[in-house]
Each structure stands twice: as C-alpha cells, then as structure tokens.
Amino acid sequence: MSDNDWLASTPAPPYTAVIFTSRRTEADDEGYASMATTMDALARQQPGFLGVESVRDNDRIGITVSYWESAEHAQAWKQATTHLGAQRLGREKWYSAYQTRIAVVERAYDTDSSPLA
Amino acid sequence: MSDNDWLASTPAPPYTAVIFTSRRTEADDEGYASMATTMDALARQQPGFLGVESVRDNDRIGITVSYWESAEHAQAWKQATTHLGAQRLGREKWYSAYQTRIAVVERAYDTDSSPLA
Numbered sequence: 001m002s003d004n005d006w007l008a009s010t011p012a013p014p015y016t017a018v019i020f021t022s023r024r025t026e027a028d029d030e031g032y033a034s035m036a037t038t039m040d041a042l043a044r045q046q047p048g049f050l051g052v053e054s055v056r057d058n059d060r061i062g063i064t065v066s067y068w069e070s071a072e073h074a075q076a077w078k079q080a081t082t083h084l085g086a087q088r089l090g091r092e093k094w095y096s097a098y099q100t101r102i103a104v105v106e107r108a109y110d111t112d113s114s115p116l117a
Numbered sequence: 118m119s120d121n122d123w124l125a126s127t128p129a130p131p132y133t134a135v136i137f138t139s140r141r142t143e144a145d146d147e148g149y150a151s152m153a154t155t156m157d158a159l160a161r162q163q164p165g166f167l168g169v170e171s172v173r174d175n176d177r178i179g180i181t182v183s184y185w186e187s188a189e190h191a192q193a194w195k196q197a198t199t200h201l202g203a204q205r206l207g208r209e210k211w212y213s214a215y216q217t218r219i220a221v222v223e224r225a226y227d228t229d230s231s232p233l234a
Contacts, residue, residue, distance in 0.1 A: 057172045
C-alpha cells in the first residue's frame with residue numbers, strides 16, 4: 001500500500017459520492033470484518049467505481065464515502081444481489097443506526113491546491 | 118449527549134455537504150484538539166450550518182462531513198477569518214495530506230427508511 005491509499009484518487013468533478021455514516025453494534029466483529037472485506041472487493045469491480053474512503057473510531061462510529069461516476073452507477077451497486085444480502089445483515093445485526101446520503105461532488109481541492117480555490 | 122449525537126440531523130435534500138478527508142501528523146495533539154473544539158463551536162454558530170459528522174481512527178485518518186443549507190454558506194465558513202487561521206495551521210503542521218470535496222446532497226435515507234428507497 002502506498003502512503004496515500006486511505007485517500008480516494010478521484011477525477012475532476014462532477015461525480016457521485018455516497019456518504020454512509022453508521023454505528024456498529026457490539027455484535028459479531030468477525031463476521032462484519034469478513035463481509036466488509038468482501039464488499040470492498042466487489043465494489044471495486046463494479047462499473048463506475050472511482051474510489052472509497054472509510055474510517056471507524058473507537059466508539060464504533062464510522063464514515064464511509066464511496067465515489068462513483070454517476071448516481072446510476074451508485075444505484076446499481078446498491079441493488080447488486082450480493083450487496084443486498086450484506087445490507088440486510090447490516091440492518092439486522094451490525095448497525096444500531098445509520099444514514100446514507102447520495103451527493104454530487106461539484107468541487108474538490110487537496111493539499112497541493114490553493115486553499116482558497 | 119443523546120445516543121445519536123454522532124449523526125447529523127439534516128433536513129430533506131437538497132443541501133450541501135463538505136467532505137474533508139485527512140491524515141493527522143504526529144505533531145501537537147493538544148493544540149489540534151483545542152483548535153478542533155473551537156472550530157466546531159464556531160461552525161455551529163455560522164449561518165446555514167445544519168450539522169457535522171466526524172470520525173478519526175487509530176491510524177490518524179479522519180473524515181469530517183459538515184452540512185450546510187447551500188454552497189454559499191459553506192464557502193462563507195471556509196473564508197471566515199478565524200477559520201482561515203486554523204486552515205493555515207492545518208496545512209503547516211497538523212495534516213500530512215487532505216482532500217476537500219463540496220457536494221450537493223440529492224437523496225438521503227436512514228435506519229427507518231425503506232432500504233430500497
């Protein structure tokens with residue numbers, strides 16, 4: 001892994017961001033980790049996948065942002081059969097609460113860009 | 118704090134999301150924590166502020182998403198004098214790298230919404 005693998009290398013806007021904020025229950029760390037690895041690998045093979053950034057803290061609060069060429073690509077991943085099964089388990093046992101937001105990225109800048117861009 | 122204070126309670130879309138992904142350096146945990154608390158309090162007083170969700174993991178990778186009524190409100194906070202000073206210190210010593218994305222949230226659903234909405 002390069003030093004910046006935690007940062008998604010996205011193209012110039014516009015593109016779609018799916019912001020998923022969640023709190024993990026105390027249940028089934030092993031099953032959850034295994035599914036997360038599988039879903040990450042499958043998402044990367046989906047058409048229109050641009051990248052993902054994901055963080056979870058010691059309070060089990062997590063934010064995962066996945067980036068897609070379009071809202072249609074993001075929606076296709078949401079409806080993928082393997083992913084639907086994971087979402088069901090998420091609702092049933094892995095997440096005590098979550099929120100998903102679908103957004104269109106219109107502007108972006110990074111460490112090397114003008115801070116006032 | 119209520120159980121769901123980690124989740125921003127945002128209105129029906131559209132609204133603006135500022136996605137800030139960063140890696141903290143090893144430097145100055147105390148100064149950083151103090152500034153983060155100050156900036157959080159100031160952001161909450163800004164016109165158009167809707168909420169914020171923020172997570173940082175043990176690898177010092179963080180994602181903070183702040184929500185605003187409009188891109189103009191988000192931009193005004195970016196340009197606020199006190200915030201500009203914090204951004205400068207962020208670039209100089211607190212962050213080894215970061216990316217900021219400004220996005221328009223078009224759809225949202227949560228634990229209680231239809232999973233296929």
